Amino acid sequence: MNAIDLHLGLRLRLRRLALGLTQDRLADRLGCDRGHIDRLEEGRTRATANELVALSSFLGVPMVWFFDHPRPRSLTHIQPFNRRPEHGGAQVLVFPYSKAASGSRRP
Numbered sequence: 379m380n381a382i383d384l385h386l387g388l389r390l391r392l393r394r395l396a397l398g399l400t401q402d403r404l405a406d407r408l409g410c411d412r413g414h415i416d417r418l419e420e421g422r423t424r425a426t427a428n429e430l431v432a433l434s435s436f437l438g439v440p441m442v443w444f445f446d447h448p449r450p451r452s453l454t455h456i457q458p459f460n461r462r463p464e465h466g467g468a469q470v471l472v473f474p475y476s477k478a479a480s481g482s483r484r485p
Contacts, residue, residue, distance in 0.1 A: 384421035391419040
């Protein structure tokens with residue numbers, strides 16, 4: 379899992395929810411199972427070029443939309459990577475609504 383896969387997955391989920399689509403509906407459209415959509419949204423699976431083309435077409439956004447602005451202003455507001463001692467010094471994404479967001483933040 380890397381930051382780009384996580385960001386793409388978050389953008390995918392943001393757009394899917396904005397359109398009122400379920401993971402099942404999106405999976406049917408892409409010809410895959412719901413589990414694959416879930417793994418894409420969680421950043422556990424990397425989207426192929428063909429999937430990006432299909433997703434952008436079905437969701438009505440250009441492919442670059444998935445990679446735009448590193449700080450979406452809605453559901454998926456991402457803060458910079460921080461090294462967190464509670465995660466063994468690993469880099470983690472910090473979300474304002476998660477437990478990871480509590481405590482001090484470093485820019």
